[in-house]
Amino acid sequence: xxxxxLEIGVGMFLLAGILxxxxxxxxxxxxxxxxxxxxxxxxxxFDNIAGxxxxxxxxxxxxxVGKVTAIDLDRDNFTGRxxxxxxxxxxxxxxxxxxxxxxxxxxxxxxxxxSVGGDDKLLTDGGTIHDTQSSLVLEDLIGKFLLNTVNKDxx
Amino acid sequence: xxKKSLLERIRLFGRAAxxxxxxxxxxxxxxxxALVGRRGIGGGFQLLVKQLYSxxxxxxxxxxxxxxxxxMVLALQGFSILTKYGSEQAVGQMVALTLLRELGPVxxxxxFAGRAGSALTAEIGNMKSTEQLSSLEMIGVDPLKYxxxxxxxxxxxxxxILAIIFSVVGIWGGSWVAIDWLGVYDGxxxxxxxxxxxxxxxxxxxxxxxxxxxFVVTWIAVFQGYDCEPTSEGISRATTKTVVxxxxxxxxxxxxxxxxxxxxx
Numbered sequence: 337x338x339x340x341x342l343e344i345g346v347g348m349f350l351l352a353g354i355l356x357x358x359x360x361x362x363x364x365x366x367x368x369x370x371x372x373x374x375x376x377x378x379x380x381x382f383d384n385i386a387g388x389x390x391x392x393x394x395x396x397x398x399x400x401v402g403k404v405t406a407i408d409l410d411r412d413n414f415t416g417r418x419x420x421x422x423x424x425x426x427x428x429x430x431x432x433x434x435x436x437x438x439x440x441x442x443x444x445x446x447x448x449x450x451s452v453g454g455d456d457k458l459l460t461d462g463g464t465i466h467d468t469q470s471s472l473v474l475e476d477l478i479g480k481f482l483l484n485t486v487n488k489d490x491x
Numbered sequence: 492x493x494k495k496s497l498l499e500r501i502r503l504f505g506r507a508a509x510x511x512x513x514x515x516x517x518x519x520x521x522x523x524x525a526l527v528g529r530r531g532i533g534g535g536f537q538l539l540v541k542q543l544y545s546x547x548x549x550x551x552x553x554x555x556x557x558x559x560x561x562x563m564v565l566a567l568q569g570f571s572i573l574t575k576y577g578s579e580q581a582v583g584q585m586v587a588l589t590l591l592r593e594l595g596p597v598x599x600x601x602x603f604a605g606r607a608g609s610a611l612t613a614e615i616g617n618m619k620s621t622e623q624l625s626s627l628e629m630i631g632v633d634p635l636k637y638x639x640x641x642x643x644x645x646x647x648x649x650x651x652i653l654a655i656i657f658s659v660v661g662i663w664g665g666s667w668v669a670i671d672w673l674g675v676y677d678g679x680x681x682x683x684x685x686x687x688x689x690x691x692x693x694x695x696x697x698x699x700x701x702x703x704x705x706f707v708v709t710w711i712a713v714f715q716g717y718d719c720e721p722t723s724e725g726i727s728r729a730t731t732k733t734v735v736x737x738x739x740x741x742x743x744x745x746x747x748x749x750x751x752x753x754x755x756x
Contacts, residue, residue, distance in 0.1 A: 342541060342544045343540055345544050346547070348548075349543070349547050349548045352652070352656060353651075353653075353655055356656045356658075356659040357655050360655065363681070364587050364659075364662060365689060365690040391689075392686075400682060
């Protein structure tokens, strides 16, 4: 009898460990069992992707609809090509939709925001978003600001 | 007179070094003999279950309670800092990464050294001082296989499990404080966490850390008990040594492992 409760205790301990690991995998690290078949691929070319990273989220009206899966340089026209996986449920994006790189908060992470266009044709798997807005680079902004003040002084 | 005392000092220094090397060698041989080779008598599984109960299940309470409080404190502290930068949604990510990468494995191993390691040392040391170990040898049972091996395996198995449970409970405590009490939006709390925590980099590396700690802590604890002087003073000294050495080894190894895993070089 003593032995039995002991074994039940150990069994429950081991089960709790396995359960906790599964919880960590699914709930905390977001390791989803549903693979790529629930998403479709979109490409977007940016002049400057500064700070955007793989696994960054893709949002639409603030709602996360996908994530960035790859970032590489397009050798021919020297732009950054971003590959996104977008949820299949959001398959009604017009061809002239806009993708812009945004920042969450003042110091937050970079993410991609999609805004809808007005075209009748829809983006399909492997489609490209042509209308893009690059990441805001602080140095460029300061440069422009300084240039403006100098010009004003000249007048 | 002075020269002699200098020579004497050098002799003592040399003796300390030789002793240290001897202890290292003995503990290595001890581990090898306990784990490798033919099993002694039957019923090894029963012995392991019994040890898993006393080492693992009995440590569950302190692990769960401290895990929950550490998670809650992390969420509170993180919230008060992050809210200055207006990014309090990142509190989930901070709590999860801190627990999975560092605090889960390290604090669990430290608690384990205090809760289970010292008990193992005292138990085996007491067996030695009451000559139970030599009586086992007398009747032809290898005490390394019968006493040491099940305890070593129980420690190796239960510490990683305890560390995982610690992290889960800590994250749950943190989410309770952040979402239900401080009013962080729960969607962004979990989404931020899931975006930034990667299973292979964070969860698996944390588990690898706790496996290493389990190995070291249990080894030190069981060896110190087995190697202690068979007197009551000897047992108390061995127990102290277990906790001190195990804690130092955990913290030192944690630095090395962190440098290897997250150091990017």
